[in-house]
Amino acid sequence: MRWNEIDTQVCSVARALSVVGDRWTLLILRDCFTGVRRFDAMQKSLGITRHRLSDRLVRLVDSGVLNKVPYQERPLRHEYRLSEMGKELYPVVLSLAHWGDKWLDDGDGAPIQHVHNNCGHVVRSVLACSECGEALEPRAVTPQVGPGIMRKHERGEMGEQDAERLPPFVKGPVA
Amino acid sequence: MRWNEIDTQVCSVARALSVVGDRWTLLILRDCFTGVRRFDAMQKSLGITRHRLSDRLVRLVDSGVLNKVPYQERPLRHEYRLSEMGKELYPVVLSLAHWGDKWLDDGDGAPIQHVHNNCGHVVRSVLACSECGEALEPRAVTPQVGPGIMRKHERGEMGEQDAERLPPFVKGPVA
DNA sequence: TTCGTTAGTTCTAAATTGGAACTAACTATA
DNA sequence: TATAGTTAGTTCCAATTTAGAACTAACGAA
Numbered sequence: 001m002r003w004n005e006i007d008t009q010v011c012s013v014a015r016a017l018s019v020v021g022d023r024w025t026l027l028i029l030r031d032c033f034t035g036v037r038r039f040d041a042m043q044k045s046l047g048i049t050r051h052r053l054s055d056r057l058v059r060l061v062d063s064g065v066l067n068k069v070p071y072q073e074r075p076l077r078h079e080y081r082l083s084e085m086g087k088e089l090y091p092v093v094l095s096l097a098h099w100g101d102k103w104l105d106d107g108d109g110a111p112i113q114h115v116h117n118n119c120g121h122v123v124r125s126v127l128a129c130s131e132c133g134e135a136l137e138p139r140a141v142t143p144q145v146g147p148g149i150m151r152k153h154e155r156g157e158m159g160e161q162d163a164e165r166l167p168p169f170v171k172g173p174v175a
Numbered sequence: 176m177r178w179n180e181i182d183t184q185v186c187s188v189a190r191a192l193s194v195v196g197d198r199w200t201l202l203i204l205r206d207c208f209t210g211v212r213r214f215d216a217m218q219k220s221l222g223i224t225r226h227r228l229s230d231r232l233v234r235l236v237d238s239g240v241l242n243k244v245p246y247q248e249r250p251l252r253h254e255y256r257l258s259e260m261g262k263e264l265y266p267v268v269l270s271l272a273h274w275g276d277k278w279l280d281d282g283d284g285a286p287i288q289h290v291h292n293n294c295g296h297v298v299r300s301v302l303a304c305s306e307c308g309e310a311l312e313p314r315a316v317t318p319q320v321g322p323g324i325m326r327k328h329e330r331g332e333m334g335e336q337d338a339e340r341l342p343p344f345v346k347g348p349v350a
Numbered sequence: 351t352t353c354g355t356t357a358g359t360t361c362t363a364a365a366t367t368g369g370a371a372c373t374a375a376c377t378a379t380a
Numbered sequence: 381t382a383t384a385g386t387t388a389g390t391t392c393c394a395a396t397t398t399a400g401a402a403c404t405a406a407c408g409a410a
Binding site: 001003006007009010011012013014015016017018019020021022023026027030031033034035036041044045046047048064085087088089090091092093094095096097098099100101102103104105106108109110111112113114115116117118119121123124125126127128129130131132133134135136137138140141142143144145146147148149151152161164165166167168169 | 176178181182184185186187188189190191192193194195196197198201202205206208209210211216219220221222223239260262263264265266267268269270271272273274275276277278279280281283284285286287288289290291292293294296298299300301302303304305306307308309310311312313315316317318319320321322323324326327336339340341342343344
Binding site for chain 4: 177198223224225226227249250251
């Protein structure tokens with residue numbers, strides 16, 4: 001399977017990665033979250049080639065993650081800003097940062113700290129349950145077949161390949 | 176800059192992505208979280224080539240994200256299990272899944288739902304502050320220079336390139 | 351003896367990437 | 381008016397990476 005077909009999988013992680021799973025893309029978004037918005041600034045901060053950056057920005061704009069907005073006319077210049085869709089990737093980026101802080105520390109501690117304005121503390125991020133507010137541990141979460149799979153199955157749109165790719169907890173007529 | 180030099184950047188996101196930022200790697204980890212542990216099962220579920228999968232698994236084991244443990248002898252067979260380091264990527268994977276659910280829905284709803292055993296609800300994940308428990312919004316978080324950058328700077332180890340790559344909020348002698 | 355299972359490795363053509371130079375449309379300065 | 385500077389790209393080619401398919405190895409079962 002080619003990477004550009006990955007979004008045909010019946011899986012939200014696969015679909016999400018079809019948009020932001022490229023090597024450089026999440027680093028570009030990291031820059032957006034730290035206030036880097038312009039082409040040359042991104043290119044310098046990332047060390048990506050101009051060609052790659054240009055290509056990735058076009059894709060991110062096309063997929064709705066970034067908006068390209070003019071910040072001056074004559075000469076016309078644009079900057080790249082996170083859309084609402086893009087802003088909601090904050091949990092992904094911050095989780096990655098904190099995971100890197102913890103596990104890939106080179107002994108000097110976190111390069112960047114995050115202060116929560118509301119409480120004033122340097123924070124880590126914690127994944128919490130939207131319903132009860134408790135921390136979400138992998139062992140305390142049970143995945144189950146959702147409407148996305150059920151409806152496709154009912155309409156007979158689950159191909160043989162799709163069915164084979166379902167996770168092992170999926171039982172019964174669907175798998 | 177080549178991708179295999181990306182972990183030299185003074186940035187935890189870059190370092191994290193040097194380990195899990197490959198196109199297929201987060202999908203492999205998704206499989207691990209849903210209980211897929213064996214080579215052939217992963218290959219089928221992902222649609223990745225056997226060669227790629229083999230290579231990625233070796234890297235993930237080398238970097239400590241997965242453990243390769245025997246599940247039978249004669250013939251000797253191994254399975255791949257998340258280490259503690261790997262399990263702590265759960266926030267990244269679950270956030271990606273929920274982002275995909277919300278923004279890349281094809282109209283049928285989430286393919287997979289997550290039920291929180293503690294409260295019994297189908298949940299979304301929310302990023303919360305480790306100190307006060309409130310939801311962490313990007314606007315309510317102030318990034319600042321952490322010990323990782325300061326110590327490197329004090330030891331004179333911040334090269335010119337490193338300094339140029341620091342985010343715009345970093346001011347003063349460091350940048 | 352032959353088939354099936356699991357976990358890979360090898361090979362080649364095709365696609366993607368990095369690096370460096372080049373273009374375009376302006377503005378600022380001498 | 382000539383020259384340099386800024387910003388945001390595009391073009392080109394060599395080098396690297398990937399997909400797809402076939403092959404290998406070590407064993408167990410019929």
